[in-house]
Amino acid sequence: MPITLTSRPAADARPVRAVHANGVDGLAGAARKWAEAMRFTGGAGSVLVVPGPEGDATAAYLGLGSRAKNAAHEAATALQFGALAGKLPAGAWSIEADGSAGDATLRALAMRLGGYRFSRYKAGGEESPDEAHAEVFAGDGADIEEANRIADAVFLTRDLINTPTNDLGPAELEHAARALAKEFGADISVITADDLLEMNFPMIHAVGRASASAPRLIDFTWGRVDAPKVTLVGKGVCFDTGGLDIKPSSSMLLMKKDMGGAANVLGLARLVMASGLAVRLRVLIPAVENSISASAFRPGDVLPSRKGKTVEIGNTDAEGRLVLADALALADEESPELMVDMATLTGAARVALGPDVPPFYTADADFAARLAAASIAVADPVWQLPLWQPYAENLASKIADINNVTSDGFAGSITAALFLEGFVEKAKTWAHFDVYGWRPKPSPTGPVGGEAQAIRAIYDVMKQRYGGRS
Numbered sequence: 001m002p003i004t005l006t007s008r009p010a011a012d013a014r015p016v017r018a019v020h021a022n023g024v025d026g027l028a029g030a031a032r033k034w035a036e037a038m039r040f041t042g043g044a045g046s047v048l049v050v051p052g053p054e055g056d057a058t059a060a061y062l063g064l065g066s067r068a069k070n071a072a073h074e075a076a077t078a079l080q081f082g083a084l085a086g087k088l089p090a091g092a093w094s095i096e097a098d099g100s101a102g103d104a105t106l107r108a109l110a111m112r113l114g115g116y117r118f119s120r121y122k123a124g125g126e127e128s129p130d131e132a133h134a135e136v137f138a139g140d141g142a143d144i145e146e147a148n149r150i151a152d153a154v155f156l157t158r159d160l161i162n163t164p165t166n167d168l169g170p171a172e173l174e175h176a177a178r179a180l181a182k183e184f185g186a187d188i189s190v191i192t193a194d195d196l197l198e199m200n201f202p203m204i205h206a207v208g209r210a211s212a213s214a215p216r217l218i219d220f221t222w223g224r225v226d227a228p229k230v231t232l233v234g235k236g237v238c239f240d241t242g243g244l245d246i247k248p249s250s251s252m253l254l255m256k257k258d259m260g261g262a263a264n265v266l267g268l269a270r271l272v273m274a275s276g277l278a279v280r281l282r283v284l285i286p287a288v289e290n291s292i293s294a295s296a297f298r299p300g301d302v303l304p305s306r307k308g309k310t311v312e313i314g315n316t317d318a319e320g321r322l323v324l325a326d327a328l329a330l331a332d333e334e335s336p337e338l339m340v341d342m343a344t345l346t347g348a349a350r351v352a353l354g355p356d357v358p359p360f361y362t363a364d365a366d367f368a369a370r371l372a373a374a375s376i377a378v379a380d381p382v383w384q385l386p387l388w389q390p391y392a393e394n395l396a397s398k399i400a401d402i403n404n405v406t407s408d409g410f411a412g413s414i415t416a417a418l419f420l421e422g423f424v425e426k427a428k429t430w431a432h433f434d435v436y437g438w439r440p441k442p443s444p445t446g447p448v449g450g451e452a453q454a455i456r457a458i459y460d461v462m463k464q465r466y467g468g469r470s
């Protein structure tokens with residue numbers, strides 16, 4: 001059952017007591033007996049609902065596992081509150097927890113996130129608005145407006161990734177961006193099909209032209225024109241077959257999520273606009289399907305690019321960097337103060353860090369340090385990997401300015417980042433995130449499926465820099 005956050009505890013609210021492992025020793029009377037009978041030991045993410053004499057739920061306990069030993073563990077502890085979604089019966093509840101259970105706003109957010117379900121294709125359809133909710137007061141100090149804003153952004157990202165390509169191709173991704181732009185009064189323009197050639201986006205066109213849904217570049221701006229320019233660029237490959245270098249079926253199965261960068265960027269944009277940060281926001285999404293037909297681009301082709309460099313295609317499956325390069329080149333032309341791109345760019349990033357921890361790349365040490373700190377504070381993991389310049393020579397081409405893949409296959413996520421770096425010149429700070437965009441195992445904050453990654457951490461850094469309404 002989803003959780004609705006309340007700003008005050010209702011008069012009839014029942015307590016939800018957060019306990020660490022072994023904290024059950026402190027329980028007394030009937031609650032103690034019930035905990036023992038149900039083998040509730042306060043393990044992380046375990047929930048015990050306690051019935052009264054009439055059989056209705058009178059109290060609940062949330063297990064937090066062992067006591068946090070550092071800030072990262074404390075923030076992770078707050079996420080355990082997500083386990084309450086789905087387990088708390090309907091009606092009013094009030095959290096009783098101390099500082100060892102983490103930040104109150106993060107607890108509130110976790111409770112919203114844990115209630116997410118993607119039910120569009122299930123009998124009964126979308127969640128009906130009159131479905132019973134548990135109404136929970138998350139504790140003093142919880143900023144529930146902020147928690148709701150963040151949850152809405154994460155849900156947008158998850159919904160976009162979870163929607164299969166037959167309902168979310170390039171055209172529908174454009175519709176989603178238009179809907180968001182309209183909601184917040186942003187200006188949007190879209191360059192489609194052969195106009196991409198006319199307007200000098202040859203690589204976006206080449207990657208997307210084999211699809212029945214035309215390639216396009218989505219471009220929206222929001223905020224005061226004189227505010228600092230922040231530009232977000234997201235890989236919007238709505239499906240990645242690999243192109244003529246076709247993927248084997250096991251690798252292709254999940255490729256509806258290859259627009260995960262775009263979905264994350266739209267979630268982050270929603271957050272920035274909803275909280276009114278003092279920025280001139282720009283969002284750029286090259287939206288394409290890397291498909292196969294007689295018009296597909298080929299291995300060995302040499303493509304021109306917006307930036308002027310020629311790119312030899314060593315592998316049509318390294319398509320994300322091609323569409324991003326043209327979008328980054330455009331973004332870079334107005335010298336933004338901060339330019340962030342997000343992309344499900346390489347399998348190599350998963351080999352290095354697994355699905356939960358997206359690597360990021362930047363030459364701005366101050367931004368990297370702030371991001372690392374924010375990542376811990378808000379429990380949104382990211383990890384910096386180096387833009388190791390000596391590897392750039394592995395992208396050399398015999399006949400063009402650069403190849404889209406390396407000759408040796410080493411350090412795939414780093415060399416993809418170095419490829420992108422070659423299309424960035426003027427942005428003051430550039431950061432690239434190689435995200436997975438998918439949660440492969442259920443957790444207290446969400447089921448298996450599309451996942452927002454790094455946007456809460458990036459938003460936290462942006463709030464520090466650009467807090468306040470624009």
Ligand code: BES
Nearest residue numbers: 315317318319320344345346347348405
């Ligand atoms: N979309 C994939 C990367 C990917 C695969 C992300 C699986 C997450 C999970 C990307 O377009 C791709 O195919 N990259 C290739 C690059 C290679 C051809 C240099 C890869 O990672 O294998």
Ligand code: MG
Nearest residue numbers: 240317318319
């Ligand atoms: Mg690919």
Ligand code: ZN
Nearest residue numbers: 237240258320
């Ligand atoms: Zn891809």
